[in-house]
Amino acid sequence: MGTTSREIRRIKNVFIDDCKFDNMVVILNRITLADNVIDRMKTLLKETKKHNLEYGFDICRKNDNLIMRNECHGTICSIELPRGCELDEKLVGDYHTHPRGTSLLSSSDMHVACKLDFSCIGSRYKKHENIICHVKRPNVNVSDCREDAIEKGADIMADKYFKKINIL
């Protein structure tokens, strides 16, 4: 199991407000998810299916690279883990799977995602596998976002703060 650390290249000076598939590279606003990260997301979704448990990891940024950290398997994913990155890195995103349910943010997922640049969720709802990255819109007020997540719920409020990018 162990933490994987693989690079994702980030494209500088480019702002693309939508996703783009280019040799399996998906661009989330300014961040590029390389194929190895997407492959890991898919692999963990397969494990989710096999074991009916949640899987996930954090995504840290160091300079222009994104690094996968704190991969969790099974029940420990459901527990609030101390998460984080190395001192010279910043926590920018995460990925987790939903063994049951869709790839949409739950209210508690949204509460966490408000502090990140993006949060990706994989699901196998009704046997249809998909992965959606919820990318925070520009200029979001983090405390408003967190308050709305708890008080009004993600069903109603997620679209105001996040844009959905289909990865799979």
Ligand SMILES: [Zn+2]
């Ligand atoms: Zn979730």
